[in-house]
Amino acid sequence: MKKVLLLLAVVLAFGTLAKAQEESDLEITGSVDAYFKYDFSGQNQIGTSFADEHNSMSIGMIDLGFAKSYGKASFYGELSFGPRSYKSIPGASFDLLDMDGEPTGLSESQSVNIQNLYMSYALSESFSLTAGYMGTFVGYEVISPAANFNYSTSYLFSAGPFQNAGLKADWAISDKVGLMVGLFNDWNYYYDMNGISDIGAQLSLSPVEGWDAYINFLTGPTSGTVIDLTTGYQITDDFYFGLNAADYTMANSDDGGYYGVAFYPQYSFSDKLALGYRGEFFASKDTKEEGVTMEGTSVFSSTATLNFYHGPFTFSTEVRMDSGKDEIFTKEGGVDPTKSATQFLFAAIYSF
Numbered sequence: 224m225k226k227v228l229l230l231l232a233v234v235l236a237f238g239t240l241a242k243a244q245e246e247s248d249l250e251i252t253g254s255v256d257a258y259f260k261y262d263f264s265g266q267n268q269i270g271t272s273f274a275d276e277h278n279s280m281s282i283g284m285i286d287l288g289f290a291k292s293y294g295k296a297s298f299y300g301e302l303s304f305g306p307r308s309y310k311s312i313p314g315a316s317f318d319l320l321d322m323d324g325e326p327t328g329l330s331e332s333q334s335v336n337i338q339n340l341y342m343s344y345a346l347s348e349s350f351s352l353t354a355g356y357m358g359t360f361v362g363y364e365v366i367s368p369a370a371n372f373n374y375s376t377s378y379l380f381s382a383g384p385f386q387n388a389g390l391k392a393d394w395a396i397s398d399k400v401g402l403m404v405g406l407f408n409d410w411n412y413y414y415d416m417n418g419i420s421d422i423g424a425q426l427s428l429s430p431v432e433g434w435d436a437y438i439n440f441l442t443g444p445t446s447g448t449v450i451d452l453t454t455g456y457q458i459t460d461d462f463y464f465g466l467n468a469a470d471y472t473m474a475n476s477d478d479g480g481y482y483g484v485a486f487y488p489q490y491s492f493s494d495k496l497a498l499g500y501r502g503e504f505f506a507s508k509d510t511k512e513e514g515v516t517m518e519g520t521s522v523f524s525s526t527a528t529l530n531f532y533h534g535p536f537t538f539s540t541e542v543r544m545d546s547g548k549d550e551i552f553t554k555e556g557g558v559d560p561t562k563s564a565t566q567f568l569f570a571a572i573y574s575f
Contacts, residue, residue: 264552286369338367436453461490499528501524527541540568542567
């Protein structure tokens with residue numbers, strides 16, 4: 224009898240160990256952020272995403288990510304709360320209704336938004352399928368401030384997609400080459416009333432250690448077509464250089480689009496202090512309306528960011544100067560047009 228009990232105990236122990244090795248614990252990650260920004264014109268001038276409140280101590284968002292895996296299956300979900308959250312979900316507001324259920328003409332932003340919600344299954348060590356709502360694969364910068372060096376965002380980031388919902392396949396061809404292909408909804412939609420209509424692909428390359436490059440393509444009958452290059456090279460232990468270039472044409476080519484390039488040199492003086500610069504050229508394409516061509520315009524943006532790190536805490540100080548081809552900004556008081564705008568901000572970010 225003792226031998227039988229001992230055998231059962233051994234079997235249960237090995238079964239528990241095997242299950243523990245197969246199933247991961249729920250992993251929770253996230254960040255919180257707040258900022259102060261001052262625009263020297265006395266108003267918000269630079270029309271990129273987030274950090275758009277002038278002369279105010281403002282909050283960004285609370286971001287919570289949840290990940291878990293079981294064998295070959297895994298999921299990732301990400302919830303966000305706050306102004307940066309609802310500004311990152313196009314159309315994330317709803318009409319307020321009266322007591323009879325009729326629209327009041329007023330709207331309110333959602334308090335909770337889904338940034339990511341997708342599941343993956345690894346058919347092999349090199350091939351996997353993923354379905355759900357995912358942060359876009361296009362571009363260099365992302366929504367979470369904890370994952371960007373600069374706190375303010377680029378024109379290329381603001382003009383491109385934020386999320387892509389759909390089904391994709393990832394194939395690691397080798398340790399230096401990867402390929403993703405997928406079918407997606409229109410940009411930034413949980414669902415697509417026109418049906419899944421966009422086709423996307425990404426070729427990832429790692430030519431040498433420390434250098435990664437991604438060539439991205441996304442097209443659809445209503446979304447238009449974007450071709451994007453994102454690359455980064457850790458040249459030395461202290462010096463990093465990133466680059467993002469993109470060209471976008473609207474579904475109706477007469478409606479224009481944009482093109483641009485941004486580069487990101489960054490130098491770490493120590494594990495506590497780093498200095499980075501973002502230089503960006505962004506241009507809108509010409510558009511045609513009733514046979515009349517309206518010329519696009521362009522802007523060059525210079526952003527210098529000094530980051531101080533204390534464990535999971537980042538204190539960021541940033542100066543940004545944008546200069547337009549045309550008078551797309553205004554001087555103090557918001558009346559006289561001008562070609563330039565300057566802003567200063569500092570931000571605090573805590574990641575966990």
